[in-house]
Amino acid sequence: MSIPPLSPDQTRLLQDGYQAQVRGLLDDAARQYRKILKKVPDHPDVMHLLAMVRSRQHRTDEAIALYRAAAVLKPQDAKLWYNLGLAYTSVERNGEGADAFARALALDPSLPEGVGMLFSARRSVCDWRDDARLLAAIARAADPAQPEIPPFFTLWQDDPALQLAAARRTVRRRCAGIVPKPLPARDRADGRVRIGYLSADFRNHPTTHLLVRLLEVHDRSKFEITAFSIGPNDASPARKRVEASVDRFIDCERDQPAETAERARRLGIDILVDVMGHTNGNRMEIFAGRAAPVQVSYLGYPGTSGADFMDYVIADPFVLPLDDARFFSEKVVHLPDTYQPNDPTLAIAARPSRAECGLPDSGFVFCAFNNARKLDPATFALWMRLLAQVPDSMLWLLAGEEARANLRREAEAAGIVPDRLVFAPHRPLPEHLARMALADLFLDTFPYTAHTTASDALRVGLPLVTRTGRSFASKVAGRLMQLSGLGDLVTDSAEAYETLALSLARDKDRLAAIRTRLEEGTARTRLFDIQRYRAQIEAAYLAMMERAMAGAAPDHMAVAPSPAEGSGA
Known part of the structure; x- marks a missing residue:
């Protein structure tokens, strides 16, 4: 489809709008773009620019509508699909965001940051299609011949050298030409x-x-x-x-x-x-x-x-x-x-009952309240093995609707009845902290371990099993547990992690002693x-x-x- 031409006056408005947009004068930019669209309502490039402005103004529904309309008129524009993905994911519509990022990468596999954003959107809804391929692409983030990956996503690779190289690459691009000013x-x-x-x-x-x-x-x-x-x-x-x-x-x-x-x-x-x-x-x-x-x-x-x-x-x-x-x-x-x-001084609400949280009165509750994006297929498979070996156990998770459907399907494929997954809705922090204490054992992710969530669990007396690696991100939960007197629950391999979690789930007296040590001990006060x-x-x-x-x-x-x-x- 051909793009309608702009008149000289409209071209001048477009240039003025773009300059205002670059300077952060978003209202001025939007005003100029809307003037053009009143005369040329089907111009996808102007719609694209206005959508970018609306995204920055947090008018995300309007931005998404503009991106979608522009994509109908210019479906081969990879950057347009990428920006639509950003808008979707900014309001947690991650499944739709993943589809938009995948469309962008199909049009332009070299799109900077595209692989990282697709990985993040897919992980956020526990859609593990191509997960190994995307992780392998992230592992090549230091290669200048490969598309740039946002450094944040290298935290899913337990490789501090890679994290440094990816960060340096991004900083060099973003900060090129910035000259430090003298300090007063x-x-x-x-x-x-x-x-x-x-x-x-x-x-x-x-x-x-x-x-x-x-x-x-x-x-x-x-x-x-x-x-x-x-x-x-x-x-x-x-x-x-x-x-x-x-x-x-x-x-x-x-x-x-x-x-x-x-x-x-x-x-x-x-x-x-x-x-x-x-x-x-x-x-x-x-x-x-x-x-x-x-x-x-x-x-x-x-x-x-x-x-x-x-x-x-x-x-x-x-x-x-x-x-x-x-x-x-x-x-x-x-x-x-x-x-x-x-x-x-964080407030903790009154502890609810298990029934109020959708949990059965009896049975062992494994809790995994990390962000769903930290979860990977191998860790989930390990958790399913634990459920298979601990009768009447269940796994309590935080996840949105789309992630829930995907996790239930993965559980069924592993031979676990999907009803053994219990999903916690988002609640205000005091209520969330109160309900965490109902679980028996927190299962951590790897290599991006629990950070604030680990502190939350320890605060309410919930023991964790964690695994450490080489990177900063893999060690945070381990250090918090050491300070809380639970250094014996810090492991350094998937095998040791699984063995320990299974042992604790089968030995109620040992787990009760650990919980008492956590709740009554003085070590946690340092944290x-x-x-x-x-x-x-x-x-x-x-x-x-x-x-x-x-x-x-x-x-x-x-x-x-x-x-x-x-x-x-």
């Missing part, structure tokens, strides 16, 4: 260190649930805390709590990266902390422009940024031993307990002692600043263990 002279009127935390997830999000109590308890005699929000405002209690927890909250969602970097420089931020890494919505370009004297990777991404402009990564000796520092572009800062903060954690991370920040002020280059450092001041809350 620091006004040290009150002598406090100015910390900025930058995130797109200051909302109802697992990372915010981990971080917010730390923001509240930072020592204000030594630190001034600013939050830079580069993501949407969901108006949730979590968002409002972050806004109230900091000295200054700045909404930068509509900023261009250079504008946010300039805000940080004008405020004299000493240490700018990236809570995103290569997760969705990140703006690595802010740091490429050198927004602060010290720039730190922290919490949101269990891997390296691959960027030479990030000075430090905050970790602990278990998840990132110094022997593995060669796989990180940053210098490693070890906190003595764990890199992960936790909020001891939720936010004052102890605060003292440790603040010592790290002060050490970073001391080096920077002395003109010394960043270097590896370790914070010495020390008791916290004050209470655990």
Whole structure:
């Protein structure tokens, strides 16, 4: 189908709209595109551009309608199908997103990031068609002859060298040509260190649930805390709590990266902390422009940024031993307990009954509440073997409707009655935490293990079986369990994991003793002692600043263990 030509005036409107779009002036861009479409309503390229604007404005239903209409007129446009996939997956319509990504890749197999997005969408609904092929493509992410893969998806390969290479490749492309600007002279009127935390997830999000109590308890005699929000405002209690927890909250969602970097420089931020890494919505370009004297990777991404402009990564000796520092572009800062903060004040609702959660009154409940995207065919097959060997057992999962249908089909193919899978609907966090305690044993995924979810389980006294590997992402649950006195439930192979889980399910007395140890033991208090954690991370920040002020280059450092001041809350 031929594309209708634009008049000179319409071409000028298109150019003006595109320039406004690039500068982030989305309302202006949309206005120009709509003027054109009033005269030429069947122009797929203009519809495509307007759809991109509507996506950025979070008007996703309108964006999807525009993409679909444009695809009818221009079905061979791979980028159009790819952007339709992005719109679908942004509102958890992952099955439709996967179909759009597959269509895009069929038209253009070299499409950058296409393989990663197809992998993610398929995994999100537990559609494991071509899973091995997609994983193999991700394993080639460092090959410049292959399409680029978003670094985030290399976390499903237990290969820190691959994760570094993929991250470096993405950073080189995205940040090419960005020249760091000189930093202004620091006004040290009150002598406090100015910390900025930058995130797109200051909302109802697992990372915010981990971080917010730390923001509240930072020592204000030594630190001034600013939050830079580069993501949407969901108006949730979590968002409002972050806004109230900091000295200054700045909404930068509509900023261009250079504008946010300039805000940080004008405020004299000493240490700018990236809570995103290569997760969705990140703006690595802010740091490429050198927004602060010290720039730190922290919490949101269990891997390296691959960027030479990030000075430090905050970790602990278990998840990132110094022997593995060669796989990180940053210098490693070890906190003595764990890199992960936790909020001891999170509310937990009254515990429901099993019946209220769709569980039978008796029988063994295996729980697997990780994001469905972390689940792979081999792990699910292992879980089905456990169900087959433990009579009257069931597997309790979190999954959307499409994933549920796929998992039931996989269970039946493995010889397991699909009704032995019980699916938990999404609930507010206090209710979710309360119901987790009803399970008997949490089964972890690999190589991307439970992170916030592991803390949630330990918080309510639910033991886990986990497996560790070589990568940061594979070790997080293991470290949290060590701190909680459950190091004996950390395995290092699929065989050991399966043997241990089966043994615990068959030995109720042993499992009850472990649960009692977890619920009554004092070891777990270290995981939720936010004052102890605060003292440790603040010592790290002060050490970073001391080096920077002395003109010394960043270097590896370790914070010495020390008791916290004050209470655990």
